[in-house]
Amino acid sequence: MTSGLGAALAIAKKDIIIQLRKKFEAFSMFLFALIAVLAYSFALVSQGSIPADVGSAMLWVIIFFMGMFGFAPIFLSESETGTLRGLATAPIPAWAVYVGKVIYGFVLMGIVEVFLVPIISILFGFSFLNDIPLTVAVLVVGTLDLSAVGSMASALVMPSEAKATVFPLVYFPTATSGLILLIEITKIIVLGPGVVPIMLLFEILLAHLIAMLTLSASVFHFALSP
Amino acid sequence: MSAKAVVVRNLTRRYGYRVALKDISLDFSENGIQGLFGANGAGKTTLMRIISTLLRPHSGTISVMGFDPQEEPEExxxxxxxxxxxxxxxxxxSGIENLRFYSKLYGLHRDFFETQVEELSQRFAIKTWLEEPVKNLSTGLKKRLDIVRSLIHNPMLLLLDEPFSGLDKDTTEDFWDYLNEHRNTRTTIVTTHNLALGANLCDEFVTLRKGVVINQGPISQFDQTL
Structure with missing residues (x-):
């Protein structure tokens, strides 16, 4: 019997291969990001750049809404094609299916972010260079956090008839607390120290991720076998 | 008395107010081919889903290969x-990528996997199609590949829910022969509303009507008029 983590990696790898062949979600996400950046640039740029605090919010709002395109189909496509039964009847723990999807969501978002973050930095003249390791850590933890919430939201809306409509109703409220932390941390990285120590905010973000992952993984068997 | 692969006692399952299975009790013996007959809506698929851990009963008990699907689903x-x-x-x-993915979920050793692929792909005449993306295959070839997928880990309990729908005559006969050859070493439960086919294939049977067991026993006692 395979280990839970081995199965999770196999599921993530399978989804990444499928995505590289279909390219549908990645393309939609990239297109949305590009249009959003363009729209913001017309609305907010003055004297060659935008205010750094606005830029921090803009970056994460774009990533947050990009998740709509990336996370919603994570379980919906498996549910619609019937392949979810293959995962549900394999001798692997239910959490492995969830973790596999979180890893896939993270990689999918990561691929788009690799292009998005430098574009935003160059176009809007605000820099993450003040603290590169922390910037990378925030991007990794933040994207994982959104992926953890998005994957669970996608699983929760599976039984619903209006899946695409219901997804934002689950995803938005659960991801908002993480989003606020991410904006606040990024603002401090760009602007410099604020009232609240940055590491405290980062620890809260990390705790949020761990809570989301463990809570979702521990109840995920209900989503697989209602 | 022969050992039992599946033991169901006083099992009830509802969908909302509709009762799909009403206080049913039945046994499926170990090894051999067991038929689960009934018209559409009789409760066959619901029972198969409960046996395969995809659904939970509302009351009653069930044991599959000696394990409780609710308490020990992975077993x-x-x-x-x-x-x-x-x-x-x-x-x-592709076909081989699908099989490789499922082999990872089942934790199969590479040598065992390759032997199984070689043997089963030859047996079900899909060897030349294994490298082809599944979306390019005809319905019949997909079905053959799916049969190979279901057998790749050499399961001791094979659940076939209307397995012959969409199969051409040759594939039906190949599959039938395969099931016959493994009659003594594997328990196969087949649901079908094709009673003539079921009566020829099965050793024992259970007939459901509107969620209730109306007849069960050796196939010699099977009455198609019920």
């Missing part, structure tokens, strides 16, 4: 092979 899943009316294959992956 039950180790023994299961599943073929339904819909295939559990990913369209964007």
């Amino acid at each position: 039950v899943k180790k023994y299961l092979g599943l073929v339904g009316d819909k295939t559990l294959l990913y369209d964007e992956l």
Whole structure:
């Protein structure tokens, strides 16, 4: 019997291969990001750049809404094609299916972010260079956090008839607390120290991720076998 | 008395107010081919889903290969092979990639996997199609590949839910021969509303009508008029 983590990696790898062949979600996400950046640039740029605090919010709002395109189909496509039964009847723990999807969501978002973050930095003249390791850590933890919430939201809306409509109703409220932390941390990285120590905010973000992952993984068997 | 692969006692399952299975009790013996007959809506698929851990009963008990599907789902899943009316294959992956993915979920050793692929792909005449993306295959070839997928880990309990729908005559006969050859070493439960086919294939039978067992026993006692 395979280990839970081995199965999770196999599921993530399978989804990444499928995505590289279909390219549908990645393309939609990239297109949305590009249009959003363009729209913001017309609305907010003055004297060659935008205010750094606005830029921090803009970056994460774009990533947050990009998740709509990336996370919603994570379980919906498996549910619609019937392949979810293959995962549900394999001798692997239910959490492995969830973790596999979180890893896939993270990689999918990561691929788009690799292009998005430098574009935003160059176009809007605000820099993450003040603290590169922390910037990378925030991007990794933040994207994982959104992926953890998005994957669970996608699983929760599976039984619903209006899946695409219901997804934002689950995803938005659960991801908002993480989003606020991410904006606040990024603002401090760009602007410099604020009232609240940055590491405290980062620890809260990390705790949020761990809570989301463990809570979702521990109840995920209900989503697989209602 | 022969050992039992599946033991169901006083099992009830509802969908909302509609009762799909009403206080049923039945046994499926170990090894041999067991038929689960009934018209559409009789409760066959619901029972198959409960056996395969995909659904939970509202009351009653069930034991599959000696394990409770609710308490020890992973133990039950180790023994299961599943073929339904819909295939559990990913369209964007090739046949061999699909099989490799499932082999990882089942934790199969590479040598065992390669032997199984060689033997089963030859047996079900899909060897030349294994490198082809599943989306390019005809319905019949997809079904053959799905049968190979369900057998790749050599399951001791094979659940076939309307397995012959969409199969051409040759594939039906090949599959039938295969099931016959393994009659003494594997328990196969087949649901079908094709009673003539079921009566020829099965050793024992259970007939459901509107969620209630109306007849069960050796196939010699089977009455198609019920």
